Amino acid sequence: xxxxxxxxxxxxxxxxxxxxxxxxxxxxxxxxxxxxxxxxxxxxxxxxxxxxxxxxxxxxxxxxxxxxxxxxxxxxxxxxxxxxxxxxxxxxxxxxxxxxxxxxxxxxxxxxxxxxxxxxxxxxxxxxxxxxxxxxxxxxxxxxxxxxxxxxxxxxxxxxxxxxxxxxxxxxx
Numbered sequence: 001x002x003x004x005x006x007x008x009x010x011x012x013x014x015x016x017x018x019x020x021x022x023x024x025x026x027x028x029x030x031x032x033x034x035x036x037x038x039x040x041x042x043x044x045x046x047x048x049x050x051x052x053x054x055x056x057x058x059x060x061x062x063x064x065x066x067x068x069x070x071x072x073x074x075x076x077x078x079x080x081x082x083x084x085x086x087x088x089x090x091x092x093x094x095x096x097x098x099x100x101x102x103x104x105x106x107x108x109x110x111x112x113x114x115x116x117x118x119x120x121x122x123x124x125x126x127x128x129x130x131x132x133x134x135x136x137x138x139x140x141x142x143x144x145x146x147x148x149x150x151x152x153x154x155x156x157x158x159x160x161x162x163x164x165x166x167x168x169x170x171x172x173x
């Protein structure tokens with residue numbers, strides 16, 4: 001996800017904290033006041049822009065920022081598992097990985113595409129949510145594949161998915 005911490009919609013975060021994690025009442029109000037109502041401005045060469053309300057993003061450089069992002073995206077794990085795929089998350093990086101017999105690549109391709117479509121539907125409409133980077137786009141050997149979720153149109157997934165080839169090994173990124 002590109003600039004992922006900046007994509008956290010405040011209203012959706014508060015809703016997910018309540019619905020998915022049972023955070024209610026005073027604790028939810030405290031978190032709401034912590035992330036909402038913040039403003040930002042730009043200072044450059046002695047000039048300053050008027051403050052503007054920030055409606056997305058978690059405070060960066062804070063202890064709670066990464067935790068709130070993880071809670072915001074936690075439901076994505078359920079979606080990935082429902083499609084029978086494996087994943088690894090670290091901070092704002094989510095990698096899908098999978099394996100199959102060469103004779104099952106068409107079925108696997110379909111599961112991966114359906115998974116990405118499901119994530120795109122779940123992800124807030126303010127952020128389009130998926131891209132597939134083919135091996136040639138990051139200089140890896142042609143047998144290695146990685147899927148990254150990022151803020152670009154999901155149409156790119158369909159266009160680049162044809163470049164996948166089966167591999168006998170898995171290489172960590």
